[in-house]
Amino acid sequence: MDAQRAKARPAARRPLAALLLAAPLLLASCGRPSARAPAARRVEPGVRAVLEAHGAPALPAPPAAESVPLLLVADAAPSAPAPLKRPPGAAPPAPEAVVSAAVPFPPGALRDVRLIRLRDARGAAVPLRAKPLAIWPRGRSIRSALLVFRAALAPGERAIYTLNFGSPSPSSPSQRADRQAPQAAPLAQVPQPFQVPRAAVLDEALLPNPDGPIAAVLPPSWYAASLVSGPQLPAIDDRRFPEFEARIEGALARMTPAYDAYGVSCAAPYRTYYDGPHALYQRFLRNGDAARYRRARAEAVWYRQHELRFSPDRRLAVHVCERDDWSPAAPLSWRVLRRMLGQGMVDDYLLTGDPAAREAVLAMGEALRQNQAALTGGREDVLRVTERNMAWVMMTLSSYYALDPRPELLSTLRGLADRTVAWQRQGASGAFEHDLTRADPSECERGPRGGSPFMTALLVDALMDYHALTGDPRVREVVARAAGWLAERAITSDGRAFRYLWGCETDAYDDSGTADLNLLIVPVFGAAYALTREPRWIEVGDALADVGVKEMLVKEPKHWNQAMRAFGRYLGYRAAL
Numbered sequence: 001m002d003a004q005r006a007k008a009r010p011a012a013r014r015p016l017a018a019l020l021l022a023a024p025l026l027l028a029s030c031g032r033p034s035a036r037a038p039a040a041r042r043v044e045p046g047v048r049a050v051l052e053a054h055g056a057p058a059l060p061a062p063p064a065a066e067s068v069p070l071l072l073v074a075d076a077a078p079s080a081p082a083p084l085k086r087p088p089g090a091a092p093p094a095p096e097a098v099v100s101a102a103v104p105f106p107p108g109a110l111r112d113v114r115l116i117r118l119r120d121a122r123g124a125a126v127p128l129r130a131k132p133l134a135i136w137p138r139g140r141s142i143r144s145a146l147l148v149f150r151a152a153l154a155p156g157e158r159a160i161y162t163l164n165f166g167s168p169s170p171s172s173p174s175q176r177a178d179r180q181a182p183q184a185a186p187l188a189q190v191p192q193p194f195q196v197p198r199a200a201v202l203d204e205a206l207l208p209n210p211d212g213p214i215a216a217v218l219p220p221s222w223y224a225a226s227l228v229s230g231p232q233l234p235a236i237d238d239r240r241f242p243e244f245e246a247r248i249e250g251a252l253a254r255m256t257p258a259y260d261a262y263g264v265s266c267a268a269p270y271r272t273y274y275d276g277p278h279a280l281y282q283r284f285l286r287n288g289d290a291a292r293y294r295r296a297r298a299e300a301v302w303y304r305q306h307e308l309r310f311s312p313d314r315r316l317a318v319h320v321c322e323r324d325d326w327s328p329a330a331p332l333s334w335r336v337l338r339r340m341l342g343q344g345m346v347d348d349y350l351l352t353g354d355p356a357a358r359e360a361v362l363a364m365g366e367a368l369r370q371n372q373a374a375l376t377g378g379r380e381d382v383l384r385v386t387e388r389n390m391a392w393v394m395m396t397l398s399s400y401y402a403l404d405p406r407p408e409l410l411s412t413l414r415g416l417a418d419r420t421v422a423w424q425r426q427g428a429s430g431a432f433e434h435d436l437t438r439a440d441p442s443e444c445e446r447g448p449r450g451g452s453p454f455m456t457a458l459l460v461d462a463l464m465d466y467h468a469l470t471g472d473p474r475v476r477e478v479v480a481r482a483a484g485w486l487a488e489r490a491i492t493s494d495g496r497a498f499r500y501l502w503g504c505e506t507d508a509y510d511d512s513g514t515a516d517l518n519l520l521i522v523p524v525f526g527a528a529y530a531l532t533r534e535p536r537w538i539e540v541g542d543a544l545a546d547v548g549v550k551e552m553l554v555k556e557p558k559h560w561n562q563a564m565r566a567f568g569r570y571l572g573y574r575a576a577l
Helices: 003-008 016-021 045-054 175-180 219-225 243-254 275-289 290-307 342-352 356-369 370-378 385-404 408-426 453-470 474-488 513-522 523-532 536-550 557-574
Strands: 068-075 095-105 117-119 129-135 142-152 158-163 212-218 308-310 317-318
Touching: 003 513, 068 095, 068 243, 095 212, 095 342, 129 342, 142 158, 142 342, 175 342, 212 290, 219 275, 243 536, 243 557, 275 290, 275 342, 275 557, 290 308, 290 342, 308 356, 317 356, 342 356, 356 370, 356 385, 356 408, 370 408, 385 453, 385 536, 408 453, 453 474, 453 513, 453 523, 453 557, 474 523, 474 536, 513 523, 513 536, 513 557, 523 536, 523 557, 536 557
Parallel strands: none
Antiparallel strands: 068 158, 068 212, 095 142, 117 158, 129 142, 308 317
């Protein structure tokens, strides 16, 4: 929080609105999401109430404690049996269900889950159990917390609860107890249960119910401010690129064959290419509704069930396309590296608390950690054959470190960052130069020192994940140099797109026919702006994004995923303008 806001209000009593407006200052890599919900765009009726409650144009005087509305949505009854006889006018009793919600928090917002309180739609306190799911490694505040409680809603019914956290009102009888609550210890050393009146009870053995009959979701502006999956802009606030919002949703609905008709493939197009769970969770976070939550959640579960193979002790996991006899002594194949979806699995854990998602992140991360020597120390450095190889490995290891911030994992991550920085510095262009022919001779017959714009964008995305967790100052220069290369040398001569490959001596690729990739690449300019605060990067990004939106190619999951996973982050970066 900047000094002016800190003077205006003690840190312990920051209102939610100030937290949302100050979001870009919490991490250098994020943008400022708007807390308002303009009426110009059409919103699902079930979401509108939460959006209006959260971002009304004229907010009342903020409460002493932070608060955010929590929307509960009960699944519709599939086919009910014959109704029982009841007195005339009597409503059927609503079944009580266990509800779980994984609530993300931005850095520094919450340090003790026992300061969380919940009230139902009538204002009554709701008994609540909670535990931390993950911490922000740099400040060790809580990144996400699992909340479990009971609620009774009829099928299809909705209710708005209120989640409070932080210091209670001075008039609250629990003020003294809250003030005496100890600072939260690191995640592995959280103290034993400590009762705070009307507050959450710490329960480290708590299990989630993410697929229960009642879903609990937060406003998209809250998800954006939390940085749970990087910088985001709520779809309802996207006034600069409304066509993107309409086309990306329409493409998913009209996709033929349908998105979920695709299966596992080690060669042909497959449904999780470019991390389908991550793309679908990005969609949910930008909209905040139960239906999109259910869809993203289903994709994450499907990926684990169909595309991961665990070792007998379940400490390691690789994609099913890897050889059955693989061991960490042999480098993972390139096609497997890009199928290890750490971002989507960490999204699933931070937003549901499902221990199966955590297990997947840790097992994939450990397989990659143990594989580092084989990947980098053999006949060639596999991670530097293409930018994409380094990117996917860094993404998954960053996800691993996000859930298990041990020094040895940080050392592995920093080693990858060291290699990436050195790689870029070996050339003068700003690209991560490599032999294009070695990567794919069918695309370039001779190109000893070239680069791939779209693969570079994936690597920058990985670097920004790493930067959010570590604050490594070197990332600023690396990203700015990559953005300069894209804007000045990798762009096509008509200025409408990026060369599919740069530096190929047998094909200049000076063709804007690949402008659909713009939406995957322009986040590099957003990241450069977030790190440097130079508006020129957004000017460049917007011009190319305009073309990319018009040329969107979203006929199959691969193309839909590449657009959805990236462009929301670009919008989040530019929201700080």
